[in-house]
Amino acid sequence: MSQALTDAILGMRIDEAVTLAKRMLESGTDPLAIIADGSKAMEVIGQRFSEGEAFLPELIMGGEIMKSISEEVMPGGAGAVPESSKGIVVIGTVHGDIHDIGKDIVALMLGIDGYAVHDLGIDVPVEDFVAAIKEHDADIVALSGLLTLAFDAMRRTVDGIAAAGLRDKVKIMVGGAPVDESVRAYTGADGWGNDVGHAVKLAAAWTDGGA
Numbered sequence: 001m002s003q004a005l006t007d008a009i010l011g012m013r014i015d016e017a018v019t020l021a022k023r024m025l026e027s028g029t030d031p032l033a034i035i036a037d038g039s040k041a042m043e044v045i046g047q048r049f050s051e052g053e054a055f056l057p058e059l060i061m062g063g064e065i066m067k068s069i070s071e072e073v074m075p076g077g078a079g080a081v082p083e084s085s086k087g088i089v090v091i092g093t094v095h096g097d098i099h100d101i102g103k104d105i106v107a108l109m110l111g112i113d114g115y116a117v118h119d120l121g122i123d124v125p126v127e128d129f130v131a132a133i134k135e136h137d138a139d140i141v142a143l144s145g146l147l148t149l150a151f152d153a154m155r156r157t158v159d160g161i162a163a164a165g166l167r168d169k170v171k172i173m174v175g176g177a178p179v180d181e182s183v184r185a186y187t188g189a190d191g192w193g194n195d196v197g198h199a200v201k202l203a204a205a206w207t208d209g210g211a
Helices: 003-010 014-026 031-050 056-073 099-110 125-137 150-163 181-185 195-209
Strands: 088-093 116-119 140-144 171-175 191-193
Touching: 003 014, 003 031, 003 056, 014 031, 031 056, 031 099, 031 150, 031 195, 056 099, 056 140, 088 099, 088 125, 088 195, 099 116, 099 140, 099 171, 099 195, 116 125, 116 140, 125 140, 140 150, 140 195, 150 181, 171 181, 181 191, 191 195
Parallel strands: 088 116, 088 140, 140 171, 171 191
Antiparallel strands: none
């Protein structure tokens, strides 16, 4: 049934995927194992998106399917934090930018992958990022932006985190469609990504003791 669930998600068959997840739960399958199976399907969709073989609507639909499955099988619903999370993530779209589709997908997938995610929303000022890092004892900060003007805001946010004495305590990633290595260098972040696959892999590398 595990492969059937993966196939249903890849086929964008939401009703079938949710039904299969329910059956797996009723048969005694660990909820986290069900989420793990779904995450494998999302990794495939993310890879297809990275290679231009899938498009944003499919990525969004896959995320919605996983959200529905999470609501069915996880205690407390899709927003529930695993008892032993992989790490704590603070994410938000930086000040001056109000785009949130990419951020929302990354936040969803990081949560599904086992991270405790605190989404600050859009147009987030530097001081709110700093306050959230302190409040939640964050391991990772994810700065999102779609507009090129967001690059300066990302840099100011990284500088603000450093000024607050928190720079050595967190890993910072910047993300968005126009983001590349030059933007990472300009902002002073530790890593970058321009799709959900990059973000999840980067978080995993950091929290698993990788680069």
